Amino acid sequence: MRRDFQEPARCRPDLLIGREELFADAREQLASGGSVLVHGPAGIGKSTFLRALAEEYGATAHTVLRCSATESESHLPFLALADLLGLVLDEIAPHLPSAQLTALESALTGRGESSLQRDGLALRLAVLSALRALAARGPVLLVADDLQWLDPASAELLGFAARRLEGTPVQLLCAVRTEGPESQEYDRHLRACPPDTAAVRLGPL
Numbered sequence: 001m002r003r004d005f006q007e008p009a010r011c012r013p014d015l016l017i018g019r020e021e022l023f024a025d026a027r028e029q030l031a032s033g034g035s036v037l038v039h040g041p042a043g044i045g046k047s048t049f050l051r052a053l054a055e056e057y058g059a060t061a062h063t064v065l066r067c068s069a070t071e072s073e074s075h076l077p078f079l080a081l082a083d084l085l086g087l088v089l090d091e092i093a094p095h096l097p098s099a100q101l102t103a104l105e106s107a108l109t110g111r112g113e114s115s116l117q118r119d120g121l122a123l124r125l126a127v128l129s130a131l132r133a134l135a136a137r138g139p140v141l142l143v144a145d146d147l148q149w150l151d152p153a154s155a156e157l158l159g160f161a162a163r164r165l166e167g168t169p170v171q172l173l174c175a176v177r178t179e180g181p182e183s184q185e186y187d188r189h190l191r192a193c194p195p196d197t198a199a200v201r202l203g204p205l
């Protein structure tokens, strides 16, 4: 059975105006097993594009995990990770070695004193194990909007996992706000994505 956690307001791909070519490219990239990073200036239509793509491609995934960062909450460590994995924690728990599970639980619940310094390796490996455990049941699509506001701890953990997931059916579909057309800011985010990620720049319609 397909599971889509925190399914947002629907956005039908056929209602997306003026993005047909980029949408087709991004769809092809996902269909070939790669990941997609959408970027562009404020208000250009990134979230709309992301939602439409997630709506269409997510239908083929077994598990869809989502997070959408906000500026006012970006100081909260592990928040994005909690959004992504909080609802599947019970399911993945039996597949994690106990040191990893303890580290992940304290990070996600905010109860323990988890930190990247103290639990660094256990936490990184826990996120990797969690995604691998989910992927063993079927393709996973991880949808993350507004990466520029992702809390740094979650960004670090996701980047660690993303670089090690080659050959595993876990795909990322992300969006990040970048400024001028010359901007290479998205490079930093691209480096935190799986190696086979295509960047899609949205310009004015």
Ligand SMILES: Nc1ncnc2c1ncn2[C@@H]1O[C@H](COP(=O)(O)OP(=O)(O)OP(=O)(O)O)[C@@H](O)[C@H]1O
Pocket: 015, 016, 017, 018, 019, 041, 042, 043, 044, 045, 046, 047, 048, 049, 146, 177
């Ligand atoms: N292709 C499109 N056709 C028609 N309307 C669109 C399209 N893309 C975006 N819009 C509309 O433009 C507005 C801004 O879009 P959206 O929120 O997706 O931008 P964004 O790039 O995610 O903005 P932000 O940088 O603030 O996150 C929304 O009202 C959306 O409905």
Ligand SMILES: [Mg+2]
Pocket: 046, 047, 048, 145, 146
């Ligand atoms: Mg947006």
